[in-house]
Amino acid sequence: MRILGWLFVGAMLTATGAVVMQAQDAAQPVGTMADVMTSMVYPAANDLLLSIARGGPKDEKEWIALQRSAVLLGESGNVLMMRGRARDQGEWMTDAKMLVDAGAAAYRAARAKDLNALTALDAPINASCVSCHKQYRPNVHPRS
Ligand code: HEC
Structure with missing residues (x-):
């Protein structure tokens, strides 16, 4: 089955496909886990949490800044899933995905300037930190 799969993949490889696979293999961790954090x-x-606590962005400039933080948060979840960073393929990935989902939702909220949607993300953002730290970084408060 696996061999058949590889034959199939091999047959499907075009010049573009080869470039994509090379790019995936080229992804390499920069810095430690603590650095990424x-x-x-x-x-x-x-x-994001400070903005929510202060009642949300006040003007266009602040919404744009928030949108950038949302992208950073979501993409940082993807970085945690990288080969060489992921500690396992189970709980770790689920926790990292919570960051991706929260970041994506914050991005949508920022684009739509939707304060209610943004405010609703306070709990999920915190939950992602706590959930992962509980298992992989015991006895440490996430916002320390
Ligand atoms: C998928 C797992 C995971 C998620 C999600 C996660 N963390 Fe972490 N975090 C870690 C691990 C593992 C460490 C310990 C790193 C080390 O010291 O080697 C850490 C450490 C930290 C540190 C300490 C860094 C240092 O200088 O020692 C901070 C700050 C931190 N995380 C903040 C956060 C915040 C805020 C969130 C949520 C928005 C979050 N983390 C979500 C896994 C995660």
């Missing part, structure tokens, strides 16, 4: 995950989540 402090450079990407934490600042993005912090911006």
Whole structure:
């Protein structure tokens, strides 16, 4: 089955396909897990949570800033799923996916300037940190 699968993949390989596969293999971790947290995950989540706590963006500029943080948060979830970063293919991926989903929802809310949708993300954003840290980083508060 597996061999058949590979034969099929091989047969399907076009020049474009080969480039795509090379690009996937080329993805490499930069920095430690703590670096990803402090450079990407934490600042993005912090911006979103602070904005929510303050009653949401006040003007166009703040909505655009929020949209950028939303992209950063969502994409940081993808970075956590990378080969070389993912600790397993089960619970870790589920927790990382929570970040992707929260980021994507925040992105949609920012594009639509939908304050209710944005505010509703307070709990899911926090939940993603707590859920993963409980299992993979015990005894540490997520917002420390
Ligand atoms: C899929 C798992 C996962 C998710 C989701 C996650 N973290 Fe982490 N986080 C970790 C792990 C693992 C560490 C421990 C890294 C180490 O010290 O090696 C960590 C550590 C941290 C640290 C400490 C970094 C340091 O300097 O030691 C901060 C801050 C942090 N996370 C913030 C967050 C926030 C905020 C969220 C949610 C928005 C979040 N994390 C979501 C796995 C995750």
